[in-house]
Amino acid sequence: MSDQPTFIHRLSDAEVAAFEAAAPDGPLSGVTFAIKDNIDLVGVPTTAADPRRTTPAAASATAVQRLLDAGAVPVGKTNMDQYATGLVGTRSPYGACHSVFSPEHVSGGSSSGSAVAVASGDAEVALATDTAGSGRVPAAFNGLVGLKPSKGLVPTTGTVPACASLDCVTVMTRTVARAREVFTVIAGPDAADPWSRAVPQRPTPARPVIAVPVGDLDLDPPHQVAWEASVARARSQWDVVELDIAAFLDAATLLYSGPWVAERRLAFGEALTDDPEVDPAVREIVAGAPDLSATDVFAAFHRLAALDASSRQAWQVADALLLPVTPTHPTLADVVADPIGVNTRLGRFTNMTNLLDLCAVAFPGPVRGDGLPFGAQLLAPAGGDLALLDLAAAWGGEQVDEAAAEDRVELVVAGAHLAGEPLNADLVARGGVFVRAARMAPDYRMYVVDGPLPRPGVTRLPAAQAGAPSALEVEVWSLPAAALSGFQATIAPPLGLGQVDLDDGTRLLGFLCSADGVDAVRDITTYGGWRAWRASVR
Known part of the structure; x- marks a missing residue:
């Protein structure tokens, strides 16, 4: 919002x-x-x-x-x-x-x-x-x-x-x-x-x-x-x-x-x-x-x-x-x-x-x-x-017929590529279009990953370790399949793309963080999403 x-x-x-x-x-x-x-x-x-x-x-x-x-x-x-x-x-x-x-x-x-x-x-x-x-x-x-x-x-x-x-x-x-x-x-x-x-x-x-x-x-x-x-x-x-x-x-x-x-x-x-x-x-x-x-x-x-x-x-x-x-x-x-x-x-x-x-x-x-x-x-x-x-x-490059629509990939974004955030322009420039707002399944945690541009690192924990349900706010975007490899090449470690689950049972490609990027001190899950955390530190 x-x-x-x-x-x-x-x-x-x-x-x-x-x-x-x-x-x-x-x-x-x-x-x-x-x-x-x-x-x-x-x-x-x-x-x-x-x-x-x-x-x-x-x-x-x-x-x-x-x-x-x-x-x-x-x-x-x-x-x-x-x-x-x-x-x-x-x-x-x-x-x-x-x-x-x-x-x-x-x-x-x-x-x-x-x-x-x-x-x-x-x-x-x-x-x-x-x-x-x-x-x-x-x-x-x-x-x-x-x-x-x-x-x-x-x-x-x-x-x-x-x-x-x-x-x-x-x-x-x-x-x-x-x-x-x-x-x-x-x-x-x-x-x-x-x-x-x-x-x-x-x-x-x-x-x-x-x-x-x-x-x-x-x-x-x-x-x-x-x-x-x-x-x-x-x-x-x-x-x-x-x-x-x-x-x-x-x-x-x-x-x-x-x-x-x-x-x-x-x-x-x-x-x-x-x-x-x-x-x-x-x-x-x-x-x-x-x-x-x-x-x-x-x-x-x-x-x-x-x-x-x-x-x-x-x-x-x-x-x-x-x-x-x-x-x-x-x-x-x-x-x-x-x-x-x-x-x-x-x-x-x-x-x-x-x-x-x-x-x-x-x-x-x-x-x-x-x-x-x-x-x-x-x-x-x-x-x-x-x-x-x-x-x-x-x-x-929009495909308006159903057959051509199969050549697009839905992607879950959680941080800098959200609408209005600094890297969203790159997603749009590659043909990305907004599909819907969504929430992740409740056993994901979000951490701040430091760097020239702070980013959120999202990691899934076993239910016993995940703590209180989080249901992190994210967005689903559609990207031309032909643009996916070039887009993926812009993602710097410890972030990468993998399968993520949403709270409605949907499984889509999305941003995930490897274990070496997780710092428990920088856990921001309780804010409910990247935008809310960013608003808290402005």
Whole structure:
């Protein structure tokens, strides 16, 4: 469980059990999901990160209800940039979230808690929203898949509007396959949503052509290195063409410089005048919306139409556009120093997506040299959702058919390779995907193994020597079988891989410690797991 302010309302064990008892058998039976707190869950207040909103929702949002009907189980409402206005994850009275890869770096927003919930293992899936990039920036900063469907394809009924004509309900997961499963459940028109629409899906091209930008993108140096590696990877998989993306970037600047900011004022402007809980940055952005005449509004629409026409030329030569999700990964301190400027820069490659009626999927790219994740994204015209998921799966080497799934190995990790821990990035880079949280059988002990990077050593003792039952917290990850030998070569003695038993009777490959690494003085079993011990010594 994350020690961050991930949730605004975490459901109690009894509340989760009630949802589990009511869940039907369905395509997502037992799958846990978190919900951004601008999306309704029946019986729970929808705050949009404003503590003055305390009225419980009378019904669940359409997307939430469709997940419930498919057998999924909610675990709570997640933290967010207030009123979904921000890409940083710090504009919340409930506290600022950080990337699970670094306590100094932002989680990204506005769907900050949704990303952290999935990345830290608190939920398998999270619902989020994406008006300007809020479903992709936090996914990128936490090593996740973030699917932003075509506008209107997933109903926004039961969602607090930020910019109603552009808002999208989105999905965050660890794998493309899971994102596809959730998407197929929640997509489809809803008569209660005036922005809802049916969007026919285009087939995945047999030989995809991917566009990449020509020229300098003004990326921070670690991002630039990862981006160049991403382009090289794209060239190795697909036919690649270079394009001038000036029209896309110019469209991105319109989102916060024209009538769409006024639309945010229409959505929740009344809170700006009498609500002391409104975040200062949110107030500055929305209260500062220009007083536009009808002529100004139409001029902005005409400008967008011209940019849209120019950008559509890309789809004459390419099936999808590959971009970084962001130009940088700022620290919390960076945001404090320049809250508006940092946020503006983060939206450079995401703000235009809904304005230009595109769908998008963000996914982990090559890990940066400093160990932070780098997020790439693919964009396509509306109706390309499933095709983009196919391309993202191919990028990550995900096998989506049952026969190919046999070529993966499930691996139990207990320490430095856990989500958010220092070596998790290496596991992800080798194609590792999170499967589930688990516990070991009760006769295992955990010891601290000293070294440049402290690690846990797990050893099984005879029942008579094991002491009180421990049931150590671990995670199960799936790794491509072809990557296993290379991964195993990175494991330094006294640790190695062997068969381990979980408390549900499952036997899987996992980390074990040889006898020469066991020091009874460094026994940390009573903490129940590596994360709990690490938290105790911080």
